[in-house]
Amino acid sequence: MTKTDTGSPENGLPTPSHTVGPFYGYALPFRGGEDIAPLGHPDTVTVHGYVLDGEGRPLPDALVELWGPRPDGTVPQVDGSLRRDPATGGYLGRNGVEFTGWGRIQTDADGHWYARTLRPGARGDSAPYLSVCVFARGLLVHLFTRIYLPGDEAALAADPLLARVGDRRDTLIAGAEGDGTYRFDIRLQGEGETVFLEFR
Amino acid sequence: MTLTQQDIDQEIAAEHAAYEKRVADGAPVEHHPRRDYAPYRSSVLRHPRQPLVAIDTAQDPELVELRSPAFGERDITGIDNDLTRHHRGEPVGERITVSGRLLDRSGRPVRGQLVEIWQANSAGRYAHQREQHDAPLDPNFTGFGRTLTDAEGRYHFTTIQPGPYPWRNHVNAWRPAHIHFSVFGAAFTQRLVTQMYFPSDPLFPYDPILQSVTDDAARQRLVATYDHGLSVPEFSLGYHWDIVLDGPAATWIEEGR
Numbered sequence: 001m002t003k004t005d006t007g008s009p010e011n012g013l014p015t016p017s018h019t020v021g022p023f024y025g026y027a028l029p030f031r032g033g034e035d036i037a038p039l040g041h042p043d044t045v046t047v048h049g050y051v052l053d054g055e056g057r058p059l060p061d062a063l064v065e066l067w068g069p070r071p072d073g074t075v076p077q078v079d080g081s082l083r084r085d086p087a088t089g090g091y092l093g094r095n096g097v098e099f100t101g102w103g104r105i106q107t108d109a110d111g112h113w114y115a116r117t118l119r120p121g122a123r124g125d126s127a128p129y130l131s132v133c134v135f136a137r138g139l140l141v142h143l144f145t146r147i148y149l150p151g152d153e154a155a156l157a158a159d160p161l162l163a164r165v166g167d168r169r170d171t172l173i174a175g176a177e178g179d180g181t182y183r184f185d186i187r188l189q190g191e192g193e194t195v196f197l198e199f200r
Numbered sequence: 201m202t203l204t205q206q207d208i209d210q211e212i213a214a215e216h217a218a219y220e221k222r223v224a225d226g227a228p229v230e231h232h233p234r235r236d237y238a239p240y241r242s243s244v245l246r247h248p249r250q251p252l253v254a255i256d257t258a259q260d261p262e263l264v265e266l267r268s269p270a271f272g273e274r275d276i277t278g279i280d281n282d283l284t285r286h287h288r289g290e291p292v293g294e295r296i297t298v299s300g301r302l303l304d305r306s307g308r309p310v311r312g313q314l315v316e317i318w319q320a321n322s323a324g325r326y327a328h329q330r331e332q333h334d335a336p337l338d339p340n341f342t343g344f345g346r347t348l349t350d351a352e353g354r355y356h357f358t359t360i361q362p363g364p365y366p367w368r369n370h371v372n373a374w375r376p377a378h379i380h381f382s383v384f385g386a387a388f389t390q391r392l393v394t395q396m397y398f399p400s401d402p403l404f405p406y407d408p409i410l411q412s413v414t415d416d417a418a419r420q421r422l423v424a425t426y427d428h429g430l431s432v433p434e435f436s437l438g439y440h441w442d443i444v445l446d447g448p449a450a451t452w453i454e455e456g457r
Contacts, residue, residue, distance in 0.1 A: 012303075012305050012306065012307050012444060013231060013305075013417070013418070013421065013444060014231045014232070014305060014418075014421075014444045014445065014446035015392065015394055015421055015422065015442075015443045015444050015445070015446075016231055016232050016233065016394060016413040016418045016419070016421065016422055017232045017233065017392060017393065017394055018233070018380075018393065018394040018395040018409060018412075018413075018422070019240075019242075019243075019393075019409065020380070020382075020393045021380060021395075022328075022330065023318070023320075023326040023328040023330075023331060024318055024380065024382075025328055025330075026318070026326075026327050026328050026342065026343075026344060027316065027317075027318035027343075027344035027380075028316060028318070028382060053245040053246050054244075054245035054246070054249075055245055057245075059246070065391075067264060067265070067269055067388050068264060069264050075264055075267045076269075076270070077267075077270045078270055079270045079271050079272030079273075079274055079275055080272065080274045080275065081269065081271070081275065082271075082275045083274045083275060084274070084275060084276060084277045084280070085277075086277045086278065089277055089279070089280075089286060100269060100270070101269060102269030120264075123262040123263070123264055124260040124261070124262030124263060125259075125260050125262075126260065126262075126263070129264075131264055131265050131388055133388065133391055135393055136246055137242050137246075138240070138242030138243045138244075138245070138246035138247075139235065139243070139246050139247065140232075140233035140234070140235050140237055140240065140243055140247075140409075140412050141232050141233060141235055142391060142393060143235075143248065144265070144389075160259075160260070161253070161255065164253065165253060168250075188245075188246050188247065188248060189245060189246065189247060189248055189249055190249070193248055193249065193250050194248075195250075195253055196248050196250075196252050196253070197252060197253055197254075197255050198252035198253065198254045198255065199254075199255050199257050199265060199389040199447055199448055200254050200255065200256055200257065200448065
C-alpha cells in the first residue's frame with residue numbers, strides 16, 4: 001500500500017445492511033449466472049434445491065450466490081462471470097472455458113434454484129464445501145451457509161464446523177441424487193432450519 | 201385487521217426503546233438490523249430462529265470465505281455507470297451524480313471491486329413486472345448500473361433522482377427515495393447489500409425498513425450527503441456516500457500486518 005488514505009470516514013464504522021427487496025430481478029441476475037462450470041468439465045456437479053420460509057413455503061424471490069474453490073482447492077481469481085457485450089449492453093455469458101468460482105441464481109416461481117459448478121477441493125482444515133450467501137425480500141441481512149458434498153465421510157467427520165453443530169450437521173450436507181447431482185434445500189426458519197454462519 | 205401507520209409507528213418506537221435499553225444495560229452497539237424486525241412484516245417468516253454459528257476466521261486463514269470473487273473490465277461496459285445513457289432518449293427526472301469510496305473497517309480502500317446499483321425511476325416505479333405501483337414507466341430509464349472501484353476505492357454513478365413509492369407493508373406505507381447497492385469486498389465475508397437514502401427525507405420516521413437499523417448513528421450512515429463539489433455545472437446534483445464493509449478479510453495476513 002503506497003498511499004495514505006486521508007479521505008476515509010473518521011469513524012470506520014460499518015455501513016448497515018438492508019434487504020435486497022422484491023425488485024432486484026431486472027438488475028442482479030445475469031445470463032449464465034448458474035452455469036459456473038466450464039462446458040463439459042469432467043468435475044462438474046449440479047447442486048439444486050428450494051429456499052423455504054418458516055411455514056415451509058418456497059420463496060419465489062430469493063437470490064443465492066455460490067462461491068467455491070477449484071477441484072484442486074485453489075481459489076480462482078478470474079473475472080468474466082458476467083461478461084458484457086459492449087455493442088448491445090447485454091450479457092455475453094461466461095466464456096465456457098475459464099472458471100471464476102462464483103455464480104448468482106434467482107429462485108424461480110416455484111422457489112427452486114440450481115447451479116452447475118466444479119466439485120470443490122479441500123482447503124485448510126475443512127472438508128470440501130461451497131460457500132453460499134442467501135438474499136431475499138424480508139431478509140434484512142443476508143445469510144451465509146455452506147454446502148458440503150457427501151461421499152468422503154472421513155473428511156466430513158474431521159470438519160471443524162460440522163463437528164460443532166451436532167445433529168444439525170445434516171442441514172449442511174447435500175443429498176446425493178446420482179450422476180453428480182446434489183440436493184440442498186435452504187430452510188430459513190423452523191423445523192430443519194439450515195445452519196447459518198457468522199464470520200468473526 | 202387493517203394495519204395502520206400508527207400501529208407500525210408504535211412498533212418502531214418499541215423496538216427503538218428496547219434497543220436503547222439494551223445498550224444502556226451494556227449490550228454492544230448494533231450496526232446492522234436484527235433479522236427478526238417485525239415492523240417489516242416480510243421478515244417474520246424469513247429469519248432464522250436458531251443463533252448463527254460463529255466461525256473464528258483467525259483459526260483458519262485458508263477459508264474460501266476469506267477470499268472474494270474477482271471482477272474485471274470484461275464484466276462492465278463503458279456506460280454501465282451512467283444510467284441516463286442506457287436508452288436512445290433522455291430519462292425524465294433530476295439528474296444526479298453519486299460517488300464515494302468503498303472501504304474496509306480499517307479505512308483501506310477496496311480496489312477493483314464490483315458495485316451494482318438499482319432503483320426506481322423518477323416517478324417511483326421499478327422496471328419490474330411484479331411492480332404494481334400505478335406510476336409511469338420511463339422508456340428511457342431501466343435503473344440498473346454497475347461499476348468497478350478505482351485505485352482509491354472510489355465509485356461513480358450518473359443517474360436520476362429516484363422517487364418515493366408506496367408498498368404494502370401496511371396501509372399508506374411509503375418507501376423514502378433510495379438507491380439499492382450491492383458490493384463485494386476483499387473477502388466474501390464482507391459481502392453487502394444495502395440502500396442509500398437522500399438527506400432530510402420526510403418519510404424516514406415512517407419506514408420500517410430504514411428504522412430496522414435501530415441505532416441512530418448507524419442509520420444516519422445510510423444517508424448520503426449533498427456535495428456541491430460533485431455537482432456538475434448545467435448537468436447534475438452531486439451526492440457523496442462512502443461504504444464501509446464489515447466482516448473479516450485475509451488480506452492483513454498476506455500483507456504481514
